[in-house]
């Protein structure tokens with residue numbers, strides 16, 4: 001496991017921000033290509049710049065991404081690539097491919113540009129949330145990647161003097177918006193989630209009753225029925241939606257077989273696995289416990305060496321089952 005952790009350090013040393021298609025992401029791909037060759041894999045790149053380390057017919061893929069958000073952590077994406085290389089090294093006879101997709105954080109761009117799809121895909125990823133840590137579980141099997149609906153709701157009021165307008169004569173747009181923010185949170189039944197993360201207040205002045213407020217809404221649920229129900233309950237018109245995708249097929253069966261007692265969870269974040277699953281590829285994801293309260297997209301992002309070891313064992317076992 002020392003080798004894997006050293007590799008995460010090497011990738012992080014390139015930079016805590018490895019933007020998609022930047023020199024930093026290129027350097028990360030160069031390192032991964034070297035490690036793929038050391039694992040006995042044949043290195044190739046497609047037109048989108050995705051990196052493949054193949055062995056044999058390679059109809060089973062495992063991997064993730066090497067780009068990162070600004071000031072990101074050392075596990076998001078990178079763990080899934082170095083763990084897949086480790087698994088491939090442990091399975092020297094298995095026909096499989098390790099893949100490092102380009103620009104996941106700003107797309108996903110690389111996985112969307114694939115011109116060839118595998119017969120099965122497994123992505124190992126840090127959870128990026130506190131669920132496994134709170135459950136006291138090192139690993140979790142993802143059953144679905146949540147669908148998303150985003151939009152905005154605007155509340156109209158009347159601008160008035162904050163000192164001279166009695167409370168009972170005001171038409172305060174921000175007060176209406178505040179009630180709506182609470183309503184949005186109340187509508188989300190676990191595992192669905194709903195968030196107001198941005199407000200636009202006009203005129204946005206300390207001594208003026210707000211005339212107009214626009215409230216963002218981000219709603220996520222594990223399947224289409226529950227997402228539609230959530231959107232109905234919140235009562236907003238989504239400007240953008242992303243369909244939920246279910247994990248399934250041989251990869252999910254294999255993970256369940258090697259991790260009989262692992263809990264199942266829904267991924268609230270999008271991943272390259274979402275793109276492959278939406279493209280019809282039987283896909284599964286294995287989550288590794290995030291420490292530090294689930295801190296992610298931050299340098300505080302952490303998984304323990306013990307948990308990573310368990311994850312690589314499970315990934316190796318699952319890939320062995322699918323590839324044979």
Ligand SMILES: [Zn+2]
Pocket residue numbers: 065076077104125271
């Ligand atoms: Zn990621």
